[in-house]
Amino acid sequence: MDKILYIAAVEQDGALSKTSLEALGATTKLAGELGADFDVALFGKDVQAAADSLAGCGAQAVLGVSGEEFAQARYGTDAAAMQALVVESGATVVLACADSRISRVAAGVAQRLGGRVDTFLTDISGENGQVNATRWFYRQRMKGVLTRTERPWVLTIAPGSFEAAATQPGQADVKTVAVELPGDAVKTTVKCIQSPDADQQTIRPDAELLLVAGAGWTKKQDGAVRSGDAETLILSFLNNTKCSLGSSKSLVDISGEGEAVLSFMSHLHQVGQTGATPRHKKGLATCCHGEEPHVVGWRFITERRAVNTDANCGWAQGKADVLYVADAFAVMNKVNELLSGE
The missing domain is CATH 3.40.50.620 (HUPs)
Structure with missing residues (x-):
């Protein structure tokens, strides 16, 4: 045995x-x-x-x-x-x-x-x-x-x-238990640990909720790109809920294409087939179509919800427990108001 x-x-x-x-x-x-x-x-x-x-x-x-x-x-x-x-x-x-x-x-x-x-x-x-x-x-x-x-x-x-x-x-x-260390075993020394403050950290593995932002946040709304408004809404939600932030591949990729981007987003946030597979209890996808290469990264998330203006997006094909067919800007603005008690 x-x-x-x-x-x-x-x-x-x-x-x-x-x-x-x-x-x-x-x-x-x-x-x-x-x-x-x-x-x-x-x-x-x-x-x-x-x-x-x-x-x-x-x-x-x-x-x-x-x-x-x-x-x-x-x-x-x-x-x-x-x-x-x-x-x-x-x-x-x-x-x-x-x-x-x-x-x-x-x-x-x-x-x-x-x-x-x-x-x-x-x-x-x-x-x-x-x-x-x-x-x-x-x-x-x-x-x-x-x-x-x-x-x-x-x-x-x-x-x-x-x-x-x-x-x-x-x-x-x-x-x-005694350990006999060779002379060169301790030649590497950690001088200090640098990390962002807890309020600045956007990747929080132990958070109960994951918020995923898609490329729709940086697309034109009424003829104008509202990436500044998108940053404010997303960061406000993160601060109010202490959730973790994720991204679709399309959003982090456009940073190299000269398109409007979210300044705090990087490839470290990417969720999906070529990104991370987080294990939060709940997940909320915003401005993300729910294509299979992305949704495969949600495999271990128990409760899935999504906000999208397209009623026929990938999330509607049985990939989300609840799909809100609505404008994410309006939804997140209202949610932030409720969370902050305004």
């Missing part, structure tokens, strides 16, 4: 991220279906507080790698820590979240251990003693279920695929 290890990096504040707790949820599900025990492994500057927060998760053992050199996200130290933890546990199946820190080193760790890796999994299950891992291929158009005989098998869980594990805090007995 496989032995399962859940592994996570501890944040700077000593806690675990939401995506890490989602991977723990996947781990407990798999362990329950296989009837197997699992261990927890943590690495970071100080792992005790994070371990205590997971004391009631049902793990057989808690392993930890602590130290100042493991506080920063760095390939050399992170890979060495994960390798040591997997070796100490003797695990054959290793689960972690697919955040940037783990994703950077997962393949390298699997290579060092002589195992295999599969990333950004959206489901994992255990049937008849066999681990089945599910992920999407070809820009979310094909779903594959994977099994492997090679071990150890390193699996990373895509954010939003599982509910975060409900943990019971307590006092955890952490077994410290």
Whole structure:
């Protein structure tokens, strides 16, 4: 029978991220279906507080790698820590979240251990003693279920695929694992982290609502382009709701065609076949036709609504739960009034 290890990096504040707790949820599900025990492994500057927060998760053992050199996200130290933890546990199946820190080193760790890796999994299950891992291929158009005989098998869980594990805090007995670092493992140093203020951030993965803007916002209205009004309406909605912002491919592409654009929009906002596949609970599409290459990026959004002046647009073909046939400028202006209490 496989032995399962859940592994996570501890944040700077000593806690675990939401995506890490989602991977723990996947781990407990798999362990329950296989009837197997699992261990927890943590690495970071100080792992005790994070371990205590997971004391009631049902793990057989808690392993930890602590130290100042493991506080920063760095390939050399992170890979060495994960390798040591997997070796100490003797695990054959290793689960972690697919955040940037783990994703950077997962393949390298699997290579060092002589195992295999599969990333950004959206489901994992255990049937008849066999681990089945599910992920999407070809820009979310094909779903594959994977099994492997090679071990150890390193699996990373895509954010939003599982509910975060409900943990019971307590006092955890952490077994410290020593890591011997080569001299060049700490040559990379993080000097500072630069990020926009929370109110300026328009991509918010943890938001409940996603607002998608289409190219219609920059088209002529009554003979004139109203991109300035569009920016004001969209930013007001973002500030009032703290939602996340997405875009159709056509909107971000016109920036290179000399057309009027929204100044805060970039290819990072693109949702669809060649963009992101967000996992918000609700989504509202505005001035977007709902063509298939874009809508495929809405696969994991539970409730879909759209505003479009065309009653026969793609959203009307069963791709949205509700379609409002109306002018998005008028609709968003009224919505902002209601949200602001004016």
